[in-house]
Amino acid sequence: MRVDLHMHSDASDGSLSPVDLVELVQRQRVEMMALTDHDTMSGVAQARARAREAGIVFIPGVEISTRWAGVVIHIVGLGLNEEHEGLQQFLAGICRQRETRGLLIAEKFDEIGIPGSYEGAMSLAKQQATLSRTHFARWLLAKGYVRQYQEAFDKYLKDGKPCCVTMSWPRIEEAIQLIHDAGGLAVLAHPGRYPFRNDWKLDQLFIDFKEAGGEAIEVCSGSQSEEHNRYCARTAGRLGFLASTGSDFHSESGVRPLPGDQATLPDDIPSVVQLLRSRFA
Ligand code: AMP
Ligand code: MN
Ligand code: MN
Ligand code: MN
Secondary structure, three states, X not given: OOEEOOEOOOXXXXXXXXXXXXXXXXXXXXXXEEEXXXXXXOOHHHHHHHHHHHOOEEEEXXXXXXXXXXXXXXXXXXXXXXXXXXXXXXXXXXXXXXXXXXXXXXXXXXXXXXXXHHHHHHHHOOOOOXXXXXXXXXXXXXXXXXXXXXXXXXXXXXXOOOOOOOOOOOEHHHHHHHHHHOOOEEEEOOHHHOOOOOHHHHHHHHHHHHHOOOOEEEEEEOOOOHHHHHHXXXXXXXXXXXXXXXXXXXXXXXXXXXXXXXXXXXXXXXXXXXXXXXXXX
């Protein structure tokens, strides 16, 4: 079965609408999909309706930003009820905080002689979208302030750079608890992508994630190397995590694989797929 359990629409920082994303997923012959926008489930209803017409098993999802040991860690929630009140309040709070952060980022750009960035970033984020640093980066590129997208992060937006504003993301325990309260599974996203200098830090993250109740890790991710995929497969076996898989698709012009084109899960480790299929197919 072709499965993709990590994808973005323009409800966060993806480029396709939820409906256009599902249509691409269908062309890619993916049979089970999850929509996992950053800190919002506002695209889920539209995507689910279109997936139902297309005969694709649809898993409602979200990718929650958290902070652990000073690093931003992404946790994917799969199969949650988007109408759960506690979850809705939590996500709405993060989206408000993202807007406030956007204003603070824009002040910093004003100070260094780059005006109009809040309006610019907001025009790229649709109104219901979660405002992201990626919208600022795309605006800077469109306006010619940087020659390449990556330069926007390296010069202005990444940690320690002049226009970075730190958010108070929740702890991993809080995010996992909320995902569970809303009936979902908690999945550690792209474990290979975090900026740890030492391997033991990643291992400590796996252990803390497990202790906090996390059920699964991404063993195949379009946003980590094949070597990290293999390391995650071994870790899943060693620590008793279920395996998950996703392209982390954002746009057709991106460097990530298209929906469903990430590496295939090894069939000798238990995965979230069977569990989700029994609930959603
Ligand atoms: P935000 O959640 O608004 O803080 O934005 C985080 C997103 O920005 C991540 O999901 C990445 O897509 C992107 N990003 C963060 N750091 C970098 C970086 N150093 N280089 C390129 N993109 C980055
Ligand atoms: Mn993103
Ligand atoms: Mn992520
Ligand atoms: Mn993602």
